[in-house]
Amino acid sequence: MKEKSTLQERMFNELSDPTLFQSAERYGLTYLSEVRERHVYPKEEDLQNLSCFAEPMPEQTGKAQDIIDQLHSVGAPATVAQIGGRYFGFVNGSVIPAGLAAKNLSIFWDQNTAMQVISPVCSKLEVVVQQWLSDLFGFPAGVVAGFVSGTSMANFCGLAAARYRLLKKQGWDISEQGMIGAPQLRIVTSKHAHSTIVKAISLLGFGKANIEWVDTDDQGRIIPESMPVLDSRTILILQAGNVNSGSFDPFYDVCGQAKKAGDWIHVDVAFGLWEGATQRLNHLTKGFEEADSWAVDGH
Ligand SMILES: Cc1ncc(COP(=O)(O)O)c(C=O)c1O
Known part of the structure; x- marks a missing residue:
């Protein structure tokens, strides 16, 4: 003592x-x-x-x-x-x-930012910044943000939300019933998806072997004609800002079709979303507002 x-x-x-x-x-x-x-x-x-x-x-x-x-x-x-x-x-x-x-x-x-009651100032700053980012990127009304460690974790969270919602639509509550016996979901993404997408897919129990890979052009962009037929069991994962070439998937050509089919669209926009905030480059992100979740970095 x-x-x-x-x-x-x-x-x-x-x-x-x-x-x-x-x-x-x-x-x-x-x-x-x-x-x-x-x-x-x-x-x-x-x-x-x-x-x-x-x-x-x-x-x-x-x-x-x-x-x-x-x-x-x-x-x-x-x-x-x-x-x-x-x-x-x-x-x-x-x-x-x-x-x-x-x-x-x-x-x-030395704050714990988990809840408003543990750190009122951090909560306030998050709420304000969430609105600023939403306005800046032109997100649809009602979009909310979670502040996590980076895009790896944001991709994981976006895909977990997709898994929850698409299974719920099939009458399966993953929080209660778990993965065993759950209806099969489809994962469609580009052959140039970032490694953190593949990691999130494996952690969430979808299985890397079940990914339906879509062909890309020489800049790593999805070729719209190579897309499989989509349906309401599909999570479509797109990318804005290929880490090697900087290219963007053609959201405009792909998102409308995916939305009609009832997909969940997740976009990995680690650094690409910032282009949406400039008039000179925002043609690149046209159509991305059709998505359901976005993962973006502050850097
Ligand atoms: C396209 C893309 N996705 C995901 C990530 C991972 O982001 P983070 O390092 O913030 O977890 C990066 C990192 O550069 C990236 O470029």
């Missing part, structure tokens, strides 16, 4: 001493000032130095300042410089100054 109160006291002391947080901020600012000049990928020596983290689980709590110092001296050089402006690897984000500063502030708030 005594040991616990000593530890608690130490934690409270550290929390009320600004030095620790100031040093973390100073290190962060040093990183920012150097990131545009440094190598995008860590040097071999920096990768080797990571071995110093591989120590046995400490029996005593370490000093907070030592942990921050070590993260700065050994951890920072082994980061991938995503925000330096010369990173062209995966479709990872850069930073917006207000966003980075707000993130810094919010780590002190």
Whole structure:
């Protein structure tokens, strides 16, 4: 008991001493000032130095300042410089100054954003941003947003909603009755669907072997004439923004037919939806408002 109160006291002391947080901020600012000049990928020596983290689980709590110092001296050089402006690897984000500063502030708030009652401010901001995005992208009235970790999880959620709704229409409540014995649904998607779509399909129990693949052109766009006949048991998955070519599936040609058949249309628009917000490029997303779910990233 005594040991616990000593530890608690130490934690409270550290929390009320600004030095620790100031040093973390100073290190962060040093990183920012150097990131545009440094190598995008860590040097071999920096990768080797990571071995110093591989120590046995400490029996005593370490000093907070030592942990921050070590993260700065050994951890920072082994980061991938995503925000330096010369990173062209995966479709990872850069930073917006207000966003980075707000993130810094919010780590002190340490909120749980699950419900309004646990964090009124986070709920309010989500509701406001949901409306902004809906207006910006031209979504139909009544569209609601869920804020998740990224498009991988958004694809998973959109396809879970599709599974629920199409089975419900067949008189099968998946939440109650589960997958065993459920009516068979069809999954139709492009041969160039993103790997996270395939992962979501396998996690949701549809089975990758059951995917009906649609042929694409040399830019990875679905060829409308290659579409199978659709019906009300079908989840059609389209893409706006092919990760290799940037191309968009021809929503306009495909969505009308799918809607008539009673499909659920899900669109993976990880980065492509933002084109819908500009007059110069919004012809690319024409017809996508016919969809039932969209998965989009903030980056
Ligand atoms: C088309 C497409 N779908 C899904 C994803 C996965 O997004 P996230 O990394 O946000 O989970 C990406 C990532 O770049 C993507 O380009």
